[in-house]
Amino acid sequence: MNKYPHLLKPLDLGFTTIKNRVLMGSMHTGLEDRSKNYQKLATYFAQRAEGQVGLIVTGGISPNIRAWTAPMAGFLKYKFQTKRHKLVTDAVHQADGKICMQILHTGRYGYHPFILSPSGIKSPITPFKPKLMTARDVEKQIKSFVNTAKLAQDAGYDGVEIMGSEGYLINQFLVKKTNHRKDQWGSDYNNRTRFAKEIVERTRAAVGTDFIIIFRLSMLDLVSQGSTWDEVVTLAKELEQLGVTIINTGIGWHEARIPTIATCVPPAAFSWVTEKMRPHVSIPLITTNRINTPELAEQILSSNKIDMVSMARPLLADAHFVKKAIANKSDEINTCIGCNQACLDHVFKNKRATCLVNPLACYETEYIIKPATQVKSCAVIGGGPAGMACAKTLAERGHNVTLFEASAQLGGQFNLAANIPGKDEFFHTIRYFKAQFDKYQVNVQLNHTVDSSQLSAYDEIIVATGVKPRVPNIEGINHKKVIIYNELIKKEKLAGKSVAIIGAGGIGFDIAEFLSEDHSLKGSKDDVYANPKAFCKEWGIDMNIESEGGLIPAQHAKSPKEIYLLQRKTGKAGKGLGKTTGWIHRMALKKRGVKNISGCSYNKIDDQGLHITLKKKNETDQNMLLAVDNIIICAGQISVNALYESLKDKQSCHLIGGAEYAGELDAKRAIKQGVLLGAKL
Numbered sequence: 001m002n003k004y005p006h007l008l009k010p011l012d013l014g015f016t017t018i019k020n021r022v023l024m025g026s027m028h029t030g031l032e033d034r035s036k037n038y039q040k041l042a043t044y045f046a047q048r049a050e051g052q053v054g055l056i057v058t059g060g061i062s063p064n065i066r067a068w069t070a071p072m073a074g075f076l077k078y079k080f081q082t083k084r085h086k087l088v089t090d091a092v093h094q095a096d097g098k099i100c101m102q103i104l105h106t107g108r109y110g111y112h113p114f115i116l117s118p119s120g121i122k123s124p125i126t127p128f129k130p131k132l133m134t135a136r137d138v139e140k141q142i143k144s145f146v147n148t149a150k151l152a153q154d155a156g157y158d159g160v161e162i163m164g165s166e167g168y169l170i171n172q173f174l175v176k177k178t179n180h181r182k183d184q185w186g187s188d189y190n191n192r193t194r195f196a197k198e199i200v201e202r203t204r205a206a207v208g209t210d211f212i213i214i215f216r217l218s219m220l221d222l223v224s225q226g227s228t229w230d231e232v233v234t235l236a237k238e239l240e241q242l243g244v245t246i247i248n249t250g251i252g253w254h255e256a257r258i259p260t261i262a263t264c265v266p267p268a269a270f271s272w273v274t275e276k277m278r279p280h281v282s283i284p285l286i287t288t289n290r291i292n293t294p295e296l297a298e299q300i301l302s303s304n305k306i307d308m309v310s311m312a313r314p315l316l317a318d319a320h321f322v323k324k325a326i327a328n329k330s331d332e333i334n335t336c337i338g339c340n341q342a343c344l345d346h347v348f349k350n351k352r353a354t355c356l357v358n359p360l361a362c363y364e365t366e367y368i369i370k371p372a373t374q375v376k377s378c379a380v381i382g383g384g385p386a387g388m389a390c391a392k393t394l395a396e397r398g399h400n401v402t403l404f405e406a407s408a409q410l411g412g413q414f415n416l417a418a419n420i421p422g423k424d425e426f427f428h429t430i431r432y433f434k435a436q437f438d439k440y441q442v443n444v445q446l447n448h449t450v451d452s453s454q455l456s457a458y459d460e461i462i463v464a465t466g467v468k469p470r471v472p473n474i475e476g477i478n479h480k481k482v483i484i485y486n487e488l489i490k491k492e493k494l495a496g497k498s499v500a501i502i503g504a505g506g507i508g509f510d511i512a513e514f515l516s517e518d519h520s521l522k523g524s525k526d527d528v529y530a531n532p533k534a535f536c537k538e539w540g541i542d543m544n545i546e547s548e549g550g551l552i553p554a555q556h557a558k559s560p561k562e563i564y565l566l567q568r569k570t571g572k573a574g575k576g577l578g579k580t581t582g583w584i585h586r587m588a589l590k591k592r593g594v595k596n597i598s599g600c601s602y603n604k605i606d607d608q609g610l611h612i613t614l615k616k617k618n619e620t621d622q623n624m625l626l627a628v629d630n631i632i633i634c635a636g637q638i639s640v641n642a643l644y645e646s647l648k649d650k651q652s653c654h655l656i657g658g659a660e661y662a663g664e665l666d667a668k669r670a671i672k673q674g675v676l677l678g679a680k681l
């Protein structure tokens with residue numbers, strides 16, 4: 001019997017049936033922006049359709065160039081452009097899938113000088129000031145939406161998703177914050193919603209009845225002067241009357257200062273918003289944000305208040321997510337860990353999206369895993385992300401693989417990462433690889449530290465021995481107050497009431513988060529990383545949505561410890577953190593009262609604490625004592641590569657992951673190196 005009956009139940013829309021309740025949510029990959037990449041895009045979507053996704057939504061396609069996300073982004077305005085989209089729709093239909101095209105007009109969020117908006121008010125996240133739309137502009141943009149929907153239909157799409165949330169143009173018309181107009185497109189709510197309603201009404205008239213129209217409705221803006229719940233409900237009811245087939249949920253504008261999809265957001269943290277809409281409309285409702293396992297999706301759908309679950313990043317991480325759920329093999333799903341490092345962070349840097357745990361994503365035509373032509377015996381040394389990824393790929397291709405790990409468990413530093421508050425999903429990656437090792441019969445040897453004398457029988461040796469912490473040369477570094485980050489996370493040593501953290505890189509920030517959390521709350525109703533109610537209280541989300549935009553004063557708990565986070569560089573700490581997540585870490589620590597000290601040098605550590613010198617521009621240096629109980633060392637890492645050095649001239653030997661380069665290394669690079677090496681040996 002299948003474990004996910006609600007998830008796998010077909011959804012009858014009258015004129016068509018969606019085979020299950022999984023919507024692959026819209027995600028910009030960068031492939032949409034160039035016609036030469038449409039074959040790659042087609043293969044990317046076809047693999048998800050083969051993986052049995054119920055309904056796919058493309059990344060946003062603009063109706064014209066004023067609506068672009070950035071210069072040269074994808075748009076669909078002319079008949080000749082439908083040819084490239086046909087590649088996509090044909091590939092998906094051949095795989096027995098269904099696909100809608102998202103129509104995205106960025107309004108003031110576009111990153112180029114041609115942008116427009118209802119009131120010409122600049123957004124805080126783009127440098128360009130938008131042109132104030134005249135009534136003629138408004139009319140032109142509505143027609144442009146309708147034209148694009150019709151062209152999407154001609155290109156063979158099963159429907160369109162009209163992007164009305166996340167702070168894009170339609171959303172900019174809806175709220176007082178960005179719509180100060182006094183004409184028929186502004187002032188009262190009826191006028192502010194007119195733009196959205198005209199687009200829907202005229203689109204339905206143009207495409208006929210048997211074509212899916214999804215409207216992505218911003219149910220919770222999370223910005224000041226946003227919509228109230230009564231307004232959202234009023235619009236939803238009107239959209240239903242005007243011919244929308246399905247309403248999808250939008251949570252938070254891009255400029256909102258509340259995390260909505262990062263790892264620190266609890267699982268399914270916003271499904272309550274979609275559930276609140278259930279009594280008000282009878283068309284299907286889709287919920288979204290931080291849903292990444294079939295178990296969680298099943299639990300949400302079994303309330304019978306929600307009809308579909310949107311997952312975007314989880315389908316980047318594993319194209320066959322649904323197929324594995326159908327086969328009751330959820331342990332084999334490569335789970336999205338919500339890191340944003342290879343998907344959103346890439347998109348915001350204008351790079352092609354991919355996935356930290358699945359580097360094949362969006363490279364389906366370029367990185368291909370083929371059966372080995374000559375079966376070899378391979379030894380992989382080190383069971384961290386790099387070694388696990390390589391061992392899995394080699395074994396999948398038919399090689400005989402032995403994976404040696406010195407410690408008692410697989411995962412390497414991911415075991416440490418997973419202990420950081422809000423990062424416990426990193427354990428999913430370890431679980432996934434373990435299931436793959438069973439499937440492809442990798443010989444896993446735990447508690448086995450390998451030296452060069454044990455490796456002569458192997459055809460290929462892959463050294464993935466990782467990193468060890470860098471211990472800086474500071475007077476008193478061996479003092480009993482000093483704790484290295486791994487000793488702290490493993491609870492080999494405990495920190496006192498006050499601490500100074502040396503190093504404000506990724507691990508320094510994680511340690512500050514670890515120390516500033518009240519660990520006694522873990523698993524309780526007040527756990528902000530697990531419980532949506534506690535999370536909403538901490539970040540100031542009004543669960544009644546009575547206030548405009550759903551905002552109330554945030555109630556961040558103060559750190560139970562006094563914490564200093566130090567770096568030698570001047571300037572803002574955490575500059576190198578992820579593009580889309582760094583601000584969350586910086587803000588969370590600030591609200592908890594963690595103090596940053598930049599531009600310091602470390603003089604000595606003694607019974608009194610940490611002695612530093614603070615360097616300030618145009619001021620004399622200032623000596624300071626931080627009278628703390630403990631000093632935690634997070635000063636970067638160094639490669640462990642002695643084994644490789646001893647082998648490289650004797651046998652066919654390869655060095656990957658942190659063992660190869662510990663500088664700016666992260667798991668994205670480690671896993672990609674492991675997979676690509678595994679694919680070519």
Ligand code: FAD
Nearest residue numbers: 382384385386406412413417450465466467657658666667
């Ligand atoms: P490691 O994970 O170091 O694994 C090496 C393995 O080799 C170890 O298990 C070790 O026991 C084994 N080994 C060593 N020598 C031998 C031997 N002779 N014989 C057998 N086995 C041996 N990265 C991110 O991208 N995003 C994050 O958010 C993130 N957060 C982090 C948080 C923390 C607290 C930490 C510590 C790290 C974090 N990282 C993060 C970094 C990430 O974990 C590493 O980049 C990644 O683990 C490197 O993988 P690796 O396989 O090269 O090495």
Ligand code: NAP
Nearest residue numbers: 472503504505506507508567568569634635636664665666
């Ligand atoms: P890191 O990001 O390189 O940071 C090292 C920190 O230590 C810096 O603040 C550096 O700042 C300081 N430092 C370096 N050498 C020092 C020395 N000799 N003495 C004193 N301070 C020194 O390394 P990390 O924090 O150890 O992280 C390791 C890897 O894991 C990184 O590649 C990171 O990407 C990854 N990671 C990522 C995340 C994430 O959220 N994406 C989280 C954790 C880890 P100054 O030189 O200015 O003092």
Ligand code: SF4
Nearest residue numbers: 336339340343355356
């Ligand atoms: Fe998920 Fe991270 Fe992959 Fe993005 S990069 S899809 S957040 S695992």
